[in-house]
Amino acid sequence: MEKEKNITSMVAAGLLALAATIGAPERAAAADGPALLAANCLSCHSAQGDGISRVEGQRKSPEGWQMTITRMQEQHGAKISAEDKRRLIKYLADTRGLAPAETAGWRYLLEHDNNRVETIDERYRDLCARCHSGARFALQRRSEDEWRLLMHAHIGLNPTLEFHSLARDRQWFQLAVNEVAPALAKDFALDARAWKTWQAAPRVALGGSWRIAGFLPGKGAFEGRMRATAAGADRFELAIEGRYADGAALSGRGVATVYTGYEWRGSVDIDGIALRQVMAADARGERMQGRQHLADSRRMGGELSALREGAAPLVMAVMPAQLRRGETAELTVVGSGLSGAVSLGKGVRVLEVVSRSADRVVVRARAEGRDGLNDVAVGTARGKGLLAVYDRVARVEVEPANAIARVGGPGDAQMEKVGVAYRAVGWAAGRDGKAGTADDLRLGYLPARWSIEAADEEAEKAHDADFVGHIGADGVFVPGDAGPNPARPKSLGNTGRVNVVATVGGAGATVEGRGKLDVAVPDFVHRALD
Ligand code: HEC
Ligand code: HEC
Incomplete structure (x- = not known):
C-alpha cells in the first residue's frame, strides 16, 4: 500500500x-x-x-x-x-x-x-x-551545586560555546553560573x-x-x-x-x-x-x-x-467524535461492558443500533439541539464530553502549527528524510458566534484535503512549493531529496519555506487552516532527547 x-x-x-x-x-x-x-x-x-x-x-x-x-x-x-x-x-x-x-x-x-x-x-x-x-x-x-556543575560541564565540553549559537551578545558563562543556576535551583528544585x-x-x-x-x-x-x-x-x-x-x-x-x-x-x-x-x-x-x-x-x-478494564463498564471514545446538526451519521461508541440503552446526550437522537457487542456499539444518529460537547452513555457506562455537536466549522487549525521537515536521501545509504504527519482540528464559533474567541468549541480532528503553498514572497519567487516535497491525502508530508538540485537557480537544494493548507468541508462551504513548515537540511546530530 x-x-x-x-x-x-x-x-x-x-x-x-x-x-x-x-x-x-x-x-x-x-x-x-x-x-x-x-x-x-x-x-x-x-x-x-x-x-x-x-x-x-x-x-x-x-x-x-x-x-x-x-x-x-x-x-x-x-x-x-x-x-x-x-x-x-x-x-x-x-x-x-x-x-x-x-x-x-x-x-x-x-x-x-x-x-x-x-x-x-x-x-x-x-x-x-x-x-x-x-x-x-x-x-x-x-x-544548586549540581545546576552550577552542569554549566561548568557545558563550557568544558563545548569550549567554543560563547562564540556560537548567537551567544556573542552576552557573557554566557558568568550569567549561567551566577544567575541561571540559582534560578534553576528554585524553579526546578x-x-x-x-x-x-x-x-x-x-x-x-x-x-x-x-x-x-x-x-x-x-x-x-x-x-x-x-x-x-x-x-x-x-x-x-x-x-x-x-x-x-x-x-x-x-x-x-x-x-x-x-x-x-x-x-x-x-x-x-x-x-x-x-x-x-x-x-x-x-x-x-x-x-x-x-x-x-x-x-x-x-x-x-x-x-x-x-x-483499564475492570469491574466498572466504561465508554472511552466515539468515532467520529463530532456530529453536525441536521445531519444523520453512523457513529461507533467504543468501551467495555457496553450493554443497555445508548444515549448521545441532549439533542442527539439515536435512530438505529446498527450493530453491538460489549466493546463497541454502532449507531445511526441525528443531531439537533445546540452546539456543545455531549456526554455519551451506554447503560451504566459513561464518558464525559466525547461527542461534539456543531452547526458550522468556523475555523481550522493545522497540527503541528509550526514544523520542521528535513530533506534526505536519495536512497537508503544517505541521511533519512524527516517528514511531518499533519492533522486538521475543527473549531465551532461557540455562543458568541465569533471564531477565534475564548468560547470556541473544539470539534476534534476532521477529514481534510491537503496542499502546500509558498510561505512568503521570497519562497514564491524561488518556487519552494514545487521542490520541497509533497503532502499525501493522509496528511503525511514527505520531503524531497537532499543535495544540489540543478533545476533550481544556483543548484539550490530542495529546502524551503511553505504553508501546509488543510481544506475542510465541501461544495461552497470550505474552511482553510494553515501551518508553517520549514523544510531544512538533514540533521547530523542524533540525540536521546532534543
Ligand atoms: C570514564 C569516566 C566516567 C565513568 C565510567 C562514568 N562517568 Fe559520569 N562523569 C564523568 C565525567 C568526566 C563527568 C563530568 C562531565 C560531564 O558532566 O559530562 C561525569 C558526570 C556525571 C554526571 C553529572 C552529569 C550532569 O549532567 O551534570 C552524572 C549524573 C554521572 N556522571 C553519572 C554517571 C553514572 C551513573 C555512571 C555509571 C553508569 C558514570 N557517570 C560513569 C566521567 C565518567
Ligand atoms: C551552545 C549550546 C548550548 C547551550 C547554550 C546550552 N546547552 Fe545544555 N546542552 C548542550 C549540549 C550539546 C548538551 C548535550 C551534552 C551531551 O550529553 O552530549 C546539553 C545538555 C544539557 C542537559 C542534559 C545534561 C544531562 O545529561 O543530564 C541539560 C539539563 C542542559 N543541557 C541544560 C542547559 C541549561 C539549563 C542551559 C542554560 C543555562 C543550557 N543547557 C545551555 C548544549 C547547550
Whole structure:
C-alpha cells in the first residue's frame, strides 16, 4: 500500500530506543542498583552514601538518565553493557526520578512530539533554549551545586560555546553560573514535595487488560484492547488486538517497562510496523495517556490512550467524535461492558443500533439541539464530553502549527528524510458566534484535503512549493531529496519555506487552516532527547 510505504520509508535512524529489547532477561533491578553503580561508575566517580558522586544531587526522567549515561559512554569512554545500562536507567529513574506533576506540561519531549514552539521563561530562553529544548532542563531537578556543575560541564565540553549559537551578545558563562543556576535551583528544585509524596504513594501494578484508542499517521484512528501480562518487576508482555476506523483489523505484540511507577514505555510491533509507546499512568493506575510513534522516525506518531478494564463498564471514545446538526451519521461508541440503552446526550437522537457487542456499539444518529460537547452513555457506562455537536466549522487549525521537515536521501545509504504527519482540528464559533474567541468549541480532528503553498514572497519567487516535497491525502508530508538540485537557480537544494493548507468541508462551504513548515537540511546530530 502506498500509504504504508510512505511511512516505513521515512526511517530516521533514531538513537537508542529506550523501551527495552524484546526477551531481555529481567533481574531484580532495584536491589542491584547500588552494585551496578559501583561496578560501572566508580572508576571515575567517588562513592557517596549508597550511590556515587554527581548522581545524588539530581533527579530526571528515564530518558534524561539515558542521555547522561550515553554521555558517559560517548564523551568519557565509559564501558557499560547494554543490559547494565538498561537496568541502571530503571534503577535511577525509580529512585531519582520525577513525580507525575513535575513532568506535566513538558511531556512532549518524552513523547518526541517536537514540532512545536515552546513557552520558556525569558530568563532561560536566550541562555539555554537556543541550543536545545527548554523541556530538556525542565525535566530535570537538581541541587544548586549540581545546576552550577552542569554549566561548568557545558563550557568544558563545548569550549567554543560563547562564540556560537548567537551567544556573542552576552557573557554566557558568568550569567549561567551566577544567575541561571540559582534560578534553576528554585524553579526546578531537587527537594520537592511532589516527589516526596509520589515516592510515599502506594504503587499500582499496571498489568491487566486495557482498552486503547489512538491515531497512527497514514493509518488513521484505531481502537482495541491491550493485554499486559507481568513478565518481571515492572515489565510486561503485550498483546494487542483491535481495528482501524475503517474496520480493518490490527494486531500486535511487544513488551513494556514501567519506570518511576507511572512512566509506561512500550515497544510494539503492529502488523509489521515497529512502534514505541510513551504514556503516563494516573495515580490510581486506571488511565494512561500519551503518544505512540514509529520506532525509527520518532516524530511520526499520534495520541494513544488506555483505560483499564475492570469491574466498572466504561465508554472511552466515539468515532467520529463530532456530529453536525441536521445531519444523520453512523457513529461507533467504543468501551467495555457496553450493554443497555445508548444515549448521545441532549439533542442527539439515536435512530438505529446498527450493530453491538460489549466493546463497541454502532449507531445511526441525528443531531439537533445546540452546539456543545455531549456526554455519551451506554447503560451504566459513561464518558464525559466525547461527542461534539456543531452547526458550522468556523475555523481550522493545522497540527503541528509550526514544523520542521528535513530533506534526505536519495536512497537508503544517505541521511533519512524527516517528514511531518499533519492533522486538521475543527473549531465551532461557540455562543458568541465569533471564531477565534475564548468560547470556541473544539470539534476534534476532521477529514481534510491537503496542499502546500509558498510561505512568503521570497519562497514564491524561488518556487519552494514545487521542490520541497509533497503532502499525501493522509496528511503525511514527505520531503524531497537532499543535495544540489540543478533545476533550481544556483543548484539550490530542495529546502524551503511553505504553508501546509488543510481544506475542510465541501461544495461552497470550505474552511482553510494553515501551518508553517520549514523544510531544512538533514540533521547530523542524533540525540536521546532534543
Ligand atoms: C570514564 C569516566 C566516567 C565513568 C565510567 C562514568 N562517568 Fe559520569 N562523569 C564523568 C565525567 C568526566 C563527568 C563530568 C562531565 C560531564 O558532566 O559530562 C561525569 C558526570 C556525571 C554526571 C553529572 C552529569 C550532569 O549532567 O551534570 C552524572 C549524573 C554521572 N556522571 C553519572 C554517571 C553514572 C551513573 C555512571 C555509571 C553508569 C558514570 N557517570 C560513569 C566521567 C565518567
Ligand atoms: C551552545 C549550546 C548550548 C547551550 C547554550 C546550552 N546547552 Fe545544555 N546542552 C548542550 C549540549 C550539546 C548538551 C548535550 C551534552 C551531551 O550529553 O552530549 C546539553 C545538555 C544539557 C542537559 C542534559 C545534561 C544531562 O545529561 O543530564 C541539560 C539539563 C542542559 N543541557 C541544560 C542547559 C541549561 C539549563 C542551559 C542554560 C543555562 C543550557 N543547557 C545551555 C548544549 C547547550
